[in-house]
Amino acid sequence: MSRAPRALKEQVFEEDADLPVRAMAELFGHHAAAETLQRAAQxxxxxxxxMLAGPPGIGKATLAYRFGRWLLAGGAEGQVPPGETPLHLDPQHATFRRILAGAxxxxxALRPNTGEKGGVKMVIRVEDVRAAIRFLAMTPAEGGWRFVLVDGAEQxxxxxxxxxxxxxxxxxxRAVIVLTTAAPDRLLPTIRSRVRRLDLAPLDHAALDPLLMRLLPQLSATERATLGQxxxxxxxxxxxxxxxxxxxLQALVDQVLGDLGNRRHWHKVADxxxxxxxxxxxATFMALLRRAISAGVRQAARGQGAPAWLEDRPLAEWSTLWDSLGRLAAETDVLSLDRKQAVLTALLWLSPSRR
Structure with missing residues (x-):
């Protein structure tokens, strides 16, 4: 009796999380940092x-790839035509295309991965760093430079x-290492002392909006402005x-803070x-809630017209509440507590009746 043909195992390809970063040809903000890198190379x-330091998601890795492309294409030796923006390399250039393909x-490039023994903590493993060190010690394959990016170096x-x-x-x-980090203080002091540090600031609206138009074309101008804020x-x-x-979720935060004394919608919000x-x-709701409180307290402290709900309690109490909400969110996550009950607890704490 003949056997039934063996079913082919479905292949699962790992998503390339770095691809959008490598593909970004334009420079949105960070012109001063890019000019610093270019002048140093030339x-x-x-x-x-x-070390490129700054808050998460502001373009540290994007700038690092931009520098790496330009350097490996011969920019430091004047082999790249000057562009309107620093570290510019034409997307059709062979170096750009090979880096885009990861080839x-x-x-x-080193990025955090899940740890050993099935752990969920994201780390950059020692074996990957050692492999990168051996890579740097080799003669450049194309006669120029060797470039290593350690993205999320604090991990x-x-x-x-x-x-x-x-x-x-x-x-x-002829080897260059670029570390990116959102938490430079978590790096060894001896590492920080041996790198040239560039601090990148969050993008202003003029730089962020055209970038969001590219990344999120389906959103309206009002939605992009809200997201950027x-x-x-x-x-x-x-x-x-x-x-x-x-x-x-931001709309829910606005609803809650705009009517703190109204408990009728609490269960609907929590659900x-x-x-x-x-x-x-x-996690997003609690982060946005704390962000709104933090922003309101800063506005009040600077005399910039704080939101009306901030008047329900002294500023010191809002600061304490901000900290308590952070602990509540962390404990709910770590201990797998009931999230709906945690939201109801947060809303109770926010209620003016608790004073």
Whole structure:
């Protein structure tokens, strides 16, 4: 009796999370930082290691790839025609296209991955850093430079950070390392002392809006402006909020804060926030709620016309409440507590009747 043909196993391809970053040819904001990198390379005294620091999602990795493309294409040696913006490289250039495809022999990027033994914590593993160090020590395949990007460097395992430190102390020739981090203080002081630091600020509206038009073309100008405001100048955060129903959740935050004494809609709000089983809506709602409180307190402290709901209690109480909401959100996540009850607890704390 003949056997039935064996079913082919479905292939699952891992999503390339870095692709949109590598594909970004335009420079949105950060012109001063890009000019600093370009001048340093053209001076003939290019520091071997850089740290791009700033809030999540503001374009640190995008700028690092832009620098790497330009450098590997020969920009420091004048082989790249000058563009209207610093570190410009034509998207049709062969170096741009190979880096976009993840196939350039002289560039390697490290990003956090899940840890060993099935853990969920995202880390940059020591074996990946050691492989990158061996890569840097090799002769450049195309006769120019070797370039390593460590994206999210604060998530390096301790052994990985120590391994990288040795290379920073004795760098190989014609090798450049760029670290990006949203938490520079979490890096070893000895690492921070051996890199040239560039701090990137959140994008202003003039730089952020055209970027969001490209990334989120389906949104209206009003929706983009709202996202840009609640994301505080971070394109990455704005995209994440758009994908995670951020606009709808911001509307719930506005509704709650605009009518703190009205308990009739509490259960409806809590049901909406706790609807997703993965907890993403709850995490976003609590983050937006705390952001609104923080922004309101800052406005009041600067005399910039704080929202009316802020008058329900002294500023010091709002600061304490902001901290308490953060602990509530963290405990709910870590201990897998009931998210709807956590939202109701938060709304009770916000209610003026609690004074």
């Amino acid at each position: 001076s003939g005294r290019l520091p071997h290691a850089w 350039h022999a002289d560039l390697r 390096m395992q301790p052994q990985a950070a120590n391994a990288l430190l040795k290379t920073l102390e004795e760098p190989p020739p 609640i994301a505080e100048g971070s394109a990455g955060q704005a995209v994440a909020l758009a994908e995670g129903e951020g606009l709808a 909406a926030v706790a609807a997703k089983r993965d907890g993403s809506s709850f």
